[in-house]
Amino acid sequence: MDMETTRRDLLKGFLAVPVLGTLLAALSPFMRFLKPTIKPLNYMQGPDLPKSVKPVIFDLSLFTKPFDAQAFNFIQVNKEYTAIGTQIRDIPGFAIKLPSGDFAVYSRICPHLGCVFNFVPNPDDVAKGYNYRPDGPVFACPCHLSVFDIQKEGKVVSGPAPRPPRKFVYKVENNQLVITDLETGGVA
Numbered sequence: 001m002d003m004e005t006t007r008r009d010l011l012k013g014f015l016a017v018p019v020l021g022t023l024l025a026a027l028s029p030f031m032r033f034l035k036p037t038i039k040p041l042n043y044m045q046g047p048d049l050p051k052s053v054k055p056v057i058f059d060l061s062l063f064t065k066p067f068d069a070q071a072f073n074f075i076q077v078n079k080e081y082t083a084i085g086t087q088i089r090d091i092p093g094f095a096i097k098l099p100s101g102d103f104a105v106y107s108r109i110c111p112h113l114g115c116v117f118n119f120v121p122n123p124d125d126v127a128k129g130y131n132y133r134p135d136g137p138v139f140a141c142p143c144h145l146s147v148f149d150i151q152k153e154g155k156v157v158s159g160p161a162p163r164p165p166r167k168f169v170y171k172v173e174n175n176q177l178v179i180t181d182l183e184t185g186g187v188a
């Protein structure tokens with residue numbers, strides 16, 4: 001290796017420093033353009049997942065027989081790129097005891113276009129109002145008449161909804177039904 005080559009390599013090395021510096025300086029604003037809630041230079045910041053404020057708790061004595069139901073509202077806090085920095089969501093839900101002894105705990109936000117649906121225990125009422133006769137109690141949406149079978153994981157049995165409603169995460173402990181979170185993927 002001659003002297004000339006060594007000097008050229010050295011100069012190339014020096015030139016790379018400002019180029020790298022410029023790229024690094026541009027990276028932070030670019031990352032914040034892609035994800036406005038990221039903190040400066042914190043490239044490894046995790047996803048902005050919603051956080052639940054506190055669990056919703058029901059005493060099990062409220063669910064003595066199949067299809068006993070309780071309506072509730074679940075509060076979630078979401079990060080937002082605003083002056084306040086967060087948005088509070090109040091998500092309506094239903095907790096229903098199934099004949100199996102399990103619980104169906106669902107968001108009431110319809111996955112079609114976001115209306116709040118009802119729990120309709122009487123199949124005759126569903127047949128009259130929703131163009132569909134189910135075998136048992138269902139969730140039914142008044143906006144475009146989607147019907148969800150709560151005994152089949154919220155399966156859509158009638159109407160335009162593309163999928164079942166979102167489920168809540170819950171546990172049963174100390175004679176209580178404790179609803180702790182909404183499944184990921186959004187509110188509707």
Ligand code: FES
Pocket residue numbers: 110111112113114115141142143144145146159160161
């Ligand atoms: S919003 Fe519920 S069926 Fe359309």
